[in-house]
Amino acid sequence: MPGNWRSVATAADRTRLRAWRETWLAAAARARSGGGAAALAADAPLFDLDRFLVDPVPPPGNYRCRVVKFGAQGVGTRDFASFPAYPCRIDREGDLTSFAKMAGSQRPVGLIFPDPQWRAVFLGTLLLGDETRAIDYGRDAARDLVGYVDRIGERRWRMVLPSPAFESMLDVVEIVPVS
Numbered sequence: 001m002p003g004n005w006r007s008v009a010t011a012a013d014r015t016r017l018r019a020w021r022e023t024w025l026a027a028a029a030r031a032r033s034g035g036g037a038a039a040l041a042a043d044a045p046l047f048d049l050d051r052f053l054v055d056p057v058p059p060p061g062n063y064r065c066r067v068v069k070f071g072a073q074g075v076g077t078r079d080f081a082s083f084p085a086y087p088c089r090i091d092r093e094g095d096l097t098s099f100a101k102m103a104g105s106q107r108p109v110g111l112i113f114p115d116p117q118w119r120a121v122f123l124g125t126l127l128l129g130d131e132t133r134a135i136d137y138g139r140d141a142a143r144d145l146v147g148y149v150d151r152i153g154e155r156r157w158r159m160v161l162p163s164p165a166f167e168s169m170l171d172v173v174e175i176v177p178v179s
Contacts, residue, residue, distance in 0.1 A: 003095045005113035005121040010138050013123065013146035016163045020148065023162040024049045027071030027169035034072070034079025045152045046174055049160075052150035056120040057097050057112055058090045058157045062178040065101050071169030081168075088175065099124065099149075099159070101173075106166070108159070108173065109134045112149050120149040122159055126166075141165070149175075 009017070016023075028047070032040060040047045046068075065088035069081045086103040093111065099122065101107040110124015125134045125143045135143050147161035159173040 003113065005115065005123055008113075008137070009121075009123055009146060010141070010144060012141055013144055017121070017146050017148070020160060020162040021049065023170050024070075024160065030072070030169065031070040031080040036070070036080025036082075039068075039080065039082060045156070046158055046172065048152075051152050052119055053152065056149050056151045056157070057114055058149070058151075058175055058177075060090050060092050060097070063088045063090060063175050064178060066174040067101075067104075067106075068172045068174070069168035069170070070172070073167055073169060077167045085174070085176075087178075090175075105129055108145050108161070110137060110145060122147045122149050122161070126164070147171075 028040065045051055064085035066085040067083045072079045086101055088099065088101040091098045097112040099112055100109040105128065107127040108124050109127060110122055113121045113123065115121055123137055124145045125137050126145055127134050137144060142165040145161050145164060147159050149157060149159050151157050155177050157175040159175060161171040163169065164171055
């Protein structure tokens with residue numbers, strides 16, 4: 001797979017990535033009004049959309065990943081939802097880095113592409129329920145995921161996934177080492 005995310009990303013995902021800031025602002029407004037204001041204020045490093053440090057790609061290892069969803073899509077979902085942390089894994093795959101959330105009902109998996117100009121870019125897909133194999137990126141737009149990966153602390157990262165197909169307007173995945 002090429003090392004340049006732009007040559008791999010679908011046109012729809014390039015559009016989603018370009019609109020990430022507007023999506024974040026709209027989704028965060030809904031999250032604040034939907035009961036998440038205190039949680040957003042309590043964890044400023046995670047929820048400050050302009051916070052990012054150098055070296056955005058997490059090193060290989062075992063991590064805990066907590067997903068926070070902003071802005072409901074459809075009925076039956078909330079404008080703010082924070083889920084417990086699940087195991088996830090970062091590995092090297094040639095010149096790239098892979099990410100896999102190992103448990104939970106929605107599990108992003110994919111590759112992290114370094115971008116020398118700014119943040120790292122995640123391109124992946126979503127495993128659902130008891131599925132054991134991911135659909136290849138680009139084969140199912142409803143499963144495709146795109147986002148930025150930022151380092152936001154000494155040993156803390158986040159993945160920002162704008163406009164996923166299910167449940168929310170924006171997902172923020174907190175990534176912290178197990179030990």
